[in-house]
Amino acid sequence: MRRQQRQRLAFLLVSGVAWAVTIPIMLVIGLIATRGLEGMSWAFLTEMPREGMVEGGILPALVGTVWLTIGTAIVAMPLAIGAAVYLAEYARPGPLTSAIRLAIVNLAGIPSIVYGLFGLGLFVLYLQLGTSIVAGALTLGLMTLPVVISTAEEAIRAVPQEFRLTSLSLGASRWQTIRHQVLPHALPGILTGVILGLSRAAGETAPILFTAAAYYLPSLPSSPADPTMALPYHLYVIATQVPNMPLAPQFATALTLMLIVLSLTVAASVVRSSYRRRREW
Amino acid sequence: MDASRDTLSRTTRPTRSGNRMEPWIERAVRLAGLSAIFIVALIFIFLIRLSLPALTRIPLSAFGDLRWYPIEERFGLVSLVVGSLLVTAVAVGIAVPLGLVTAIYLGEIAPPWLGDILKPLIEILAGIPSIVLGFVGWVALAPLVQRLGAPTGLTAFTGGLILAYMALPTIISIAEDAIDAVPKSYRDGSLALGATRWQTIYRVVLPAARSGIVTAVMLGIGRAVGETMAVMMVTGNAAHVPRGTSMLFQPVRTMTATIAAEMGEVARGGTHYHVLFLIGALLFLITFAINSVAARLVGRRRTGEGGG
Numbered sequence: 001m002r003r004q005q006r007q008r009l010a011f012l013l014v015s016g017v018a019w020a021v022t023i024p025i026m027l028v029i030g031l032i033a034t035r036g037l038e039g040m041s042w043a044f045l046t047e048m049p050r051e052g053m054v055e056g057g058i059l060p061a062l063v064g065t066v067w068l069t070i071g072t073a074i075v076a077m078p079l080a081i082g083a084a085v086y087l088a089e090y091a092r093p094g095p096l097t098s099a100i101r102l103a104i105v106n107l108a109g110i111p112s113i114v115y116g117l118f119g120l121g122l123f124v125l126y127l128q129l130g131t132s133i134v135a136g137a138l139t140l141g142l143m144t145l146p147v148v149i150s151t152a153e154e155a156i157r158a159v160p161q162e163f164r165l166t167s168l169s170l171g172a173s174r175w176q177t178i179r180h181q182v183l184p185h186a187l188p189g190i191l192t193g194v195i196l197g198l199s200r201a202a203g204e205t206a207p208i209l210f211t212a213a214a215y216y217l218p219s220l221p222s223s224p225a226d227p228t229m230a231l232p233y234h235l236y237v238i239a240t241q242v243p244n245m246p247l248a249p250q251f252a253t254a255l256t257l258m259l260i261v262l263s264l265t266v267a268a269s270v271v272r273s274s275y276r277r278r279r280e281w
Numbered sequence: 282m283d284a285s286r287d288t289l290s291r292t293t294r295p296t297r298s299g300n301r302m303e304p305w306i307e308r309a310v311r312l313a314g315l316s317a318i319f320i321v322a323l324i325f326i327f328l329i330r331l332s333l334p335a336l337t338r339i340p341l342s343a344f345g346d347l348r349w350y351p352i353e354e355r356f357g358l359v360s361l362v363v364g365s366l367l368v369t370a371v372a373v374g375i376a377v378p379l380g381l382v383t384a385i386y387l388g389e390i391a392p393p394w395l396g397d398i399l400k401p402l403i404e405i406l407a408g409i410p411s412i413v414l415g416f417v418g419w420v421a422l423a424p425l426v427q428r429l430g431a432p433t434g435l436t437a438f439t440g441g442l443i444l445a446y447m448a449l450p451t452i453i454s455i456a457e458d459a460i461d462a463v464p465k466s467y468r469d470g471s472l473a474l475g476a477t478r479w480q481t482i483y484r485v486v487l488p489a490a491r492s493g494i495v496t497a498v499m500l501g502i503g504r505a506v507g508e509t510m511a512v513m514m515v516t517g518n519a520a521h522v523p524r525g526t527s528m529l530f531q532p533v534r535t536m537t538a539t540i541a542a543e544m545g546e547v548a549r550g551g552t553h554y555h556v557l558f559l560i561g562a563l564l565f566l567i568t569f570a571i572n573s574v575a576a577r578l579v580g581r582r583r584t585g586e587g588g589g
Contacts, residue, residue, distance in 0.1 A: 007479035011390055018386035021379050021449060022399050025406045028417050082313025090307070091314060102576055103317040109500075109572035110324065110565060111507025113537045117561040120544070121327040142320055149317070175303045203410025206509040206537075210544050232412040232510070239416050240514060247420065254413045265408040 029258075036255025039248030045256065053216060053242055058253055063220055064133075064228035065202055065260065068212060071137025071224065072201040076144040077194055083145070084152035084190070089178055108146035112206040115143045119211040131227045136212025143207055144197035151196060155189020156182060188275030192268045199264035203257060205232040215241075231257045325565065332559035338552050349520040349534070351543070351553040360522045361560065364437070364533035368512060371441020371529060372448055372505040377498050379445070380452030384497075387453070388460040389482050407450035415511030418443040423515055431530040435517030438529040443511050448501040455500060459493020460486060492578050499575040503568050506537075513538035536560050 047057030083100075091097040119139030129135040159182050167177040183190075205213075213233040221228040235253045238245050339356060346357025383403075387396050422442065423434030431438075463486050471481040487494070517532025520539070540557050547554045 003477050003480070007477045010479045014382050014386045014390055017379055017382040018391070018399065021383045021453075022402050024446065025402050028409070028414070029405065031417065031421060032413065079313050079316055082310050083316060086310045086314025090310060100314055100317050102573060103321045105576040106321055106569050106572050107317060109503050109507070109568045110321075111509065111537060111568060113507070113509040113540050114324070114328070114561050114565050114568075117331075117540065117544070117558060118324045118327055121331050121558070122323070125549075126327075145317065145320070173303060175306050199408060203408075203412065205410075205412045206541055209541055232410055235412050235416055236510060236514070239419055250416065250420070254416050257410055258413050261408055261410055262405065265404070 032251060032254050032258055035247070035251035036258075037252075039250075039252030040255060044249070044252055048218075049216070053238055054245055054249075058231065058234060058249075058256065060217055060220055061229040061231045061234035061253070062256065064212075064230040065232070065257075067133050067221065067224075067228060068136050068140060068208065068230055069198050069202045071133055072140040072144055073194065073198055075138055075141025076148055076197060076201075079141075080145050080148035080193070080197070081152055081190060083149045084156055085178060085183075087149070088153045088156035089174075089182065104146045104149055107142075108150075110143075112143060112204055113209075115139055115207040116209050116211060118142075119207060124211055130225065131210070131212060131214070133212055133221060133224045133226060133228050136208040136228070136230075137224075139207045139211045140201040140204060143204070144201050147200060148190075148193045148197040151193025152186070152190040155186040155193065158189065159185045188271050192272045192275075195264050195268040195271065199261050199268065202264065203232055203261045205230075205236055208233060231260070325562075328558060328562040328565055332555055332562045335552060335555035335559045339556070347522055349539070351547075351556070354552065356552070356556045358536075358560070358563075360520045361534060361536045361539050363522050364516070364520070365506060365535040365537070367437045367523065367528065367533055368440040368444060368516060368535055369502060369505045371438055372444035373498070373502055375442060375445035376448040376452055376501055376505075380449050380497065380501065381456055381494065383449070384453050384456035384460055385482060385487075388457050389478070389486065403450050403453055406446065407454075411447060411508060411511045412514075414443055414447060415514035418511060418515040426530070429530075431527075433517060433532060435515055435532050436530045437516060437523060437533040440512045440516035440533070440535070441529075443515055444505045444508055447508060447511065448504045451504055452497045452501040455497035456490070456494050459490040459497065462493065463489040496575045496578045499571050499578070503571040503575070506571075507564060507568055509537040509541050513541050518542060536564055 044057045045062060046059055048059055050056035083104075087097070087100065091100070116139065119135060119142075123129045123135035123138050124131055129138075163181045163185065164177050167181045168174070172180070208230055212228055213230050214227040215229075215233075215237055217227070217229055231253065235250065235257060238253065239250050335356075343356060344358045346355050347359050348355045348357045349360050350357075387399060391399065418439060423439055425434070426436060426439045427434035467485050467489055468481050471485040472478070476484065512535050516535060516538065518534045518538055519532035520534040521531075523529075523531040523533055540560055543553070544557050547557060
């Protein structure tokens with residue numbers, strides 16, 4: 001039948017397109033992994049850059065990214081979890097709640113470079129924090145909020161209503177119920193959201209460009225008020241700004257950054273799936 | 282669920298055994314909830330505040346100048362807006378059909394075991410930092426594009442292609458959700474009437490998933506307009522208005538890349554500085570509009586008013 005042939009042709013085309021989408025992904029990962037391993041070594045990860053960054057390692061950039069990521073967690077977690085608790089447990093349907101949701105959607109859609117501008121305007125200049133880890137972490141933290149809020153809210157909503165009712169019927173107050181019944185059960189889901197948010201923050205360049213990142217620093221940052229090198233910006237710098245930069249350390253830097261971000265992503269999904277298995281309801 | 286939540290909140294209003302801190306904790310939680318609105322407003326206020334001097338110092342018509350040449354105080358935004366539009370158009374032109382077809386494949390055609398391999402791959406793509414994709418574009422893709430005959434590999438097309446791959450995970454996952462949400466009975470009905478699976482997909486499933494697909498496309502556009510680092514690395518950053526049949530294969534400069542490249546070196550408080558904030562405010566407004574409309578579409582689908 002012609003219809004059957006047309007279907008066969010269509011399915012063939014559709015699967016061809018699906019492969020055209022996925023094969024380049026494998027190529028990109030393969031390219032960075034194989035070329036990156038060439039320049040990768042323990043010394044590369046633990047040495048300071050030398051000779052105008054052409055030689056030596058990426059230690060300050062690595063340390064900077066770790067600091068920025070920790071700072072981001074400190075900024076984003078309390079605010080995001082608070083907002084998620086509010087949306088899941090307190091907010092009633094109405095214009096205010098809709099406005100909050102619209103705001104979250106829009107926070108998620110604001111380009112990262114605009115967060116960078118905002119961070120420059122508010123944190124670096126207006127609050128006079130200067131180009132510093134604090135200013136960068138605050139900027140990244142705000143950018144991370146929507147991801148963490150949405151995931152955490154979902155996790156809190158997934159706790160069965162019976163848990164709350166039982167706790168309340170035993171005389172616990174509303175906050176005691178949330179604190180001792182809802183949050184512990186939602187914790188793994190909340191953690192998933194936090195890690196996902198951090199994985200995004202660790203790989204971002206544009207928000208730290210004017211708020212925290214330094215082109216080159218001869219020493220590690222000594223306090224949160226210092227500027228810092230960071231892996232994503234370092235990759236940009238050595239790929240496009242440093243003349244006569246050999247390719248091997250560029251690929252190794254890209255691989256390091258990709259491994260950090262992907263291991264956070266994997267950690268998030270491990271937490272999520274182990275929690276699904278253990279779940280008692 | 283929502284109804285029971287609501288009764289719950291009313292019946293427990295007077296807290297019986299909570300400690301004295303409790304009202305304060307609840308106030309803090311409420312404040313955290315409201316912070317999202319506060320932050321969006323704050324971002325908007327700061328962008329406007331810092332771009333206003335540009336609007337007062339430069340006549341509006343000067344932004345229509347074809348040339349962006351800050352040293353000579355020429356702040357024509359045309360080439361930057363055209364650059365952003367062109368790169369976004371290429372990205373959307375590639376990512377929408379590819380993403381949609383991939384979503385159809387994953388949702389309707391692929392055997393489950395294959396889906397279990399391909400979906401994590403797409404999630405990995407979503408997780409790769411944009412700077413890493415930009416780097417791959419810079420070292421691997423640009424030389425390929427140049428071999429196609431362009432004078433340089435750093436072109437609007439190269440940027441669009443990289444951007445397309447960055448937008449793909451968003452488009453695929455939302456389109457797949459939309460396709461998944463089409464009731465099975467629609468498919469059964471169509472198959473029972475003698476339609477083939479393919480006819481069912483493009484005559485029944487796709488039209489029913491329409492609003493979700495539109496959302497996917499819009500969020501993909503939002504993502505593409507705002508992307509910075511990858512685009513800055515692979516589009517060549519020449520601030521001129523591309524013309525002619527080869528316009529896709531000329532270097533362009535986007536609004537985002539202009540901010541990223543120039544804010545670091547600009548004199549604070551100068552006109553140039555404020556114009557860069559003005560470009561940021563424009564980007565904010567563009568993505569705000571796109572996301573607000575997309576959010577409305579999603580809301581409509583959830584409450585079941587529109588869609589099918």
